Amino acid sequence: MNKILVTEKIAEKGIEALKASGMHVDVELGIERDKLLTIIKNYDAIVVRSVTKINEEFYQHATNLKVVGRAGNGVDNIDMEGATKRGIIVVNTPEANTVSAAEHTIGLLIASCRNIPQANTFIKNRNWDRSGFKGVELLGKTLGVIGLGRIGSLVATRMQSFGMKVIAYDPYITDERFEKFGVEKKEKLEDLVKEADFITVHTPKTEETLGMIGEKEFKAAKKGVRVVNCARGGIISEDGLVWGIKEGIVASAGIDVLVDEPNTTSPLLDLDNVIITPHLGADTVEAQNNVGVTIAHEVISALKGEMVPNAVNLPTLQHQELEALTAYLQLGEVLGKLYHQLEKDAIERIEIIYSGTVAEMETTAVTLAVLKGIFEPILKERVNYVNARLIAQNRGISVTESKKTVNGSHMNLIRLNIVSKDKTFTTAGTVFAKRDLRIVDVNGFEFDVTPTPYMLVANNMDKPGMIGQIGTLLGASKVNIATMQVSRNFKVQQAMMFLTVDSDVKKETLNLIGNVEGILKINFLKL
Ligand SMILES: NC(=O)c1ccc[n+]([C@@H]2O[C@H](COP(=O)([O-])OP(=O)(O)OC[C@H]3O[C@@H](n4cnc5c(N)ncnc54)[C@H](O)[C@@H]3O)[C@@H](O)[C@H]2O)c1
Numbered sequence: 001m002n003k004i005l006v007t008e009k010i011a012e013k014g015i016e017a018l019k020a021s022g023m024h025v026d027v028e029l030g031i032e033r034d035k036l037l038t039i040i041k042n043y044d045a046i047v048v049r050s051v052t053k054i055n056e057e058f059y060q061h062a063t064n065l066k067v068v069g070r071a072g073n074g075v076d077n078i079d080m081e082g083a084t085k086r087g088i089i090v091v092n093t094p095e096a097n098t099v100s101a102a103e104h105t106i107g108l109l110i111a112s113c114r115n116i117p118q119a120n121t122f123i124k125n126r127n128w129d130r131s132g133f134k135g136v137e138l139l140g141k142t143l144g145v146i147g148l149g150r151i152g153s154l155v156a157t158r159m160q161s162f163g164m165k166v167i168a169y170d171p172y173i174t175d176e177r178f179e180k181f182g183v184e185k186k187e188k189l190e191d192l193v194k195e196a197d198f199i200t201v202h203t204p205k206t207e208e209t210l211g212m213i214g215e216k217e218f219k220a221a222k223k224g225v226r227v228v229n230c231a232r233g234g235i236i237s238e239d240g241l242v243w244g245i246k247e248g249i250v251a252s253a254g255i256d257v258l259v260d261e262p263n264t265t266s267p268l269l270d271l272d273n274v275i276i277t278p279h280l281g282a283d284t285v286e287a288q289n290n291v292g293v294t295i296a297h298e299v300i301s302a303l304k305g306e307m308v309p310n311a312v313n314l315p316t317l318q319h320q321e322l323e324a325l326t327a328y329l330q331l332g333e334v335l336g337k338l339y340h341q342l343e344k345d346a347i348e349r350i351e352i353i354y355s356g357t358v359a360e361m362e363t364t365a366v367t368l369a370v371l372k373g374i375f376e377p378i379l380k381e382r383v384n385y386v387n388a389r390l391i392a393q394n395r396g397i398s399v400t401e402s403k404k405t406v407n408g409s410h411m412n413l414i415r416l417n418i419v420s421k422d423k424t425f426t427t428a429g430t431v432f433a434k435r436d437l438r439i440v441d442v443n444g445f446e447f448d449v450t451p452t453p454y455m456l457v458a459n460n461m462d463k464p465g466m467i468g469q470i471g472t473l474l475g476a477s478k479v480n481i482a483t484m485q486v487s488r489n490f491k492v493q494q495a496m497m498f499l500t501v502d503s504d505v506k507k508e509t510l511n512l513i514g515n516v517e518g519i520l521k522i523n524f525l526k527l
């Protein structure tokens, strides 16, 4: 039974959903690091938020780990490279707390420019004086949004209803996205900084974004600029912000995130015009329920070996895309699995050709399924969607994908050419309606075979008696034949047979079939 460890608080609904899967769930909130490193070898999955550090040291102890579930958005506490090379799937819930984070950003922006927390503390200390808390209006002011992704775009559109002009800097998105949100695009960060009355950051924490607003930017900013950071600590440099405030350039700051968390010693805490919340952006009832239930379902799917839409170290797929791709993922894996069960030669190149309707889809994940199918039967190490491409690369195997929009014989077709030193193995398959998979070609022999868990494939001379003899030998060893198809190649006077059988076939039976005169090759396949 799979075991899941939860180390940070997630909604009760999430825990219930994990338990409902029948998997074993342990909740160890705030677990000591040493204890975590000792016990993690016992678990198949871990569910964390932003505090637990999933790094190299952790992976070295997590010898059975298959899935890291990040109940939330940012994954900067997770070493992604370490996960990918070990075939560990990292899943998160990027959509589930977006609204809450955007609303918290706006809360910080308004609260800081109207001194609401400061005034609240003042009056609760039994003082009444209105003179020290004068704020500014938002109407007619310019808001500079850095990072126009999920949260940045929500903040941008909501703040327009306050009568703000919104400008944004995000070099990684199209002009259409700026137009869609009615936001003026700034080509350079410095242009945004010079023009904005308010600046809010909504990028991930990367080498490029860390400290992207600091002393240099504040020198160029308008005197009285106001800033908000509800993204990740350090995107607005903490030292730079202290400097900007002390110089009288920055009039106020609303901060939800710090470089080191938890943190009760930051110099920002001593500044009156900085308001700080302890990383509360996602802390709403709605977001936490959403995050908890979503992560539970994703972790369970990932443990079952299914493709997960929000897998961070896999191609990004929307739920609908995944629905449409599911049968092709299965077909790709089945076709891939044929190779090492029918051939022994070392692979030099894998060509995957998508034709017909499948060629119009996003097939990156199907290619991973093909590679998973090819390598899984021969490797001891875990092979999955996450590390299949890396495995091909490390074995010096080149992988090419191509697409043909029209295909003569089938509405959709996946063809594999697996090239070794002396020959090329080819196979192809198609999907009929209702997820009906078919293998339609193996090395030029045409079929219409539904893959099943146990199959026998025989190459034989095209002469009378072959089918009967195989049937007799299987019958004698109590193996029931479910279906059988024969395909002939008149040129070489050979045939290939695909038999689906109801159970495993013993080695001795295979040897007996292999010794029948006219049988050239017999293979038992597990698909
Ligand atoms: N405070 C919280 O509790 C809380 C909650 C949720 C998310 N977050 C954080 O909010 C941030 C934004 O999340 P999101 O879901 O909107 O992310 P997203 O991936 O949807 O958007 C990020 C945007 O930043 C842009 N970007 C990346 N590098 C950039 C650069 N150098 N300059 C300008 N733009 C750049 C990207 O193109 C993208 O459009 C993340 O850091 C996330 O971790 C915080």
Ligand SMILES: O=C(O)[C@H](O)COP(=O)(O)O
Pocket (backbone or CB within 6 Å): 049, 050, 051, 071, 072, 073, 074, 075, 097, 279, 281, 282, 283
């Ligand atoms: O990235 C996120 O989802 C937010 O920063 C929330 O982080 P948390 O789950 O630690 O509250």
